[in-house]
Amino acid sequence: MSLCYSQTVAQKAYSHLGSEENKSGQAMAAVLSKQDILVLLKRTPPLVEAAIDLEEQIQPNGIDLTVQSVALIASAGQIGSSAEERRLSNHSPLQFDALGFLDLPPGCYVVTFNEILNLPKNIMALGKPRSSLLRCGVSINTAVWDAGYSGRSQSLMVIYNPYGFRLSRNARVLQLVFLPLTEETVTGYEGIFQGENV
Numbered sequence: 001m002s003l004c005y006s007q008t009v010a011q012k013a014y015s016h017l018g019s020e021e022n023k024s025g026q027a028m029a030a031v032l033s034k035q036d037i038l039v040l041l042k043r044t045p046p047l048v049e050a051a052i053d054l055e056e057q058i059q060p061n062g063i064d065l066t067v068q069s070v071a072l073i074a075s076a077g078q079i080g081s082s083a084e085e086r087r088l089s090n091h092s093p094l095q096f097d098a099l100g101f102l103d104l105p106p107g108c109y110v111v112t113f114n115e116i117l118n119l120p121k122n123i124m125a126l127g128k129p130r131s132s133l134l135r136c137g138v139s140i141n142t143a144v145w146d147a148g149y150s151g152r153s154q155s156l157m158v159i160y161n162p163y164g165f166r167l168s169r170n171a172r173v174l175q176l177v178f179l180p181l182t183e184e185t186v187t188g189y190e191g192i193f194q195g196e197n198v
Contacts, residue, residue: 031061032123032178040178045118047178050152052114052170064130064172065113070094070157073108083192100169109157111140112197114170121148122184127155127174137161140174147181148188152197 032040037058040047051057057064071091078087091110096102119125125145133140141156155174159165167173 030180032180034058034060037063037178040120040123045150047118047120047123049116049118050114057172059175062175062177063115065115065127065153065174065176066170066172067111067167068114068152068169069112070102070104070167071110071112073110096169102167103164104159104167105164106159106162109159110154111157111173112154113152113174116150116152116198117145117176118150119145119147119178119189120184121186121188122181123147123178124181125176125178127176130173130175133173136165138165142174145176146189146191147185148190149194150198151193151195153193154197 037047041054048063051063052066054063057066071093073089074092075090076087077089078085080086094102094104094109117125124147127140127142127145129138129140137160139158139160141158142153143155145153157173
């Protein structure tokens, strides 16, 4: 994506604000619309690829991510003051039944999504659980998707419902929203999760 396109998106997003600006003098942030997302899906690489059903997944201001796999957290983890002190927990994948479902008791699980994200260096993303999930006593916790990230992401699913939760493969569980940066970042995401699960 070119910086020129980013400015066009930002100008369109901010145009309804008139002269309104935040205290730093910068235009206020906006979320990309369905129309913006559709344009970015046509670029190379597309904003999102490997979707199950784009017509179902694209929302007025975001796109739903779907479940590829679910795993139990199988060991302790560690975060230190430096990257060298990081020890990620091991995961134990769960098997869907013959109907493509998992019957999950309360607890914490790692969800891997079907979709691969390709964020340009001028767009970041945030994720929120679908409201239907929350009404079942289940939530999904996510980190920030930094500008420049590319990969098939994972998030933490927590089942609070004491009766458990039945989950299907390819179920839509998380809505991702995209926010343009005020300008393209010089260096995009370069962490250890770049290109993960692809």
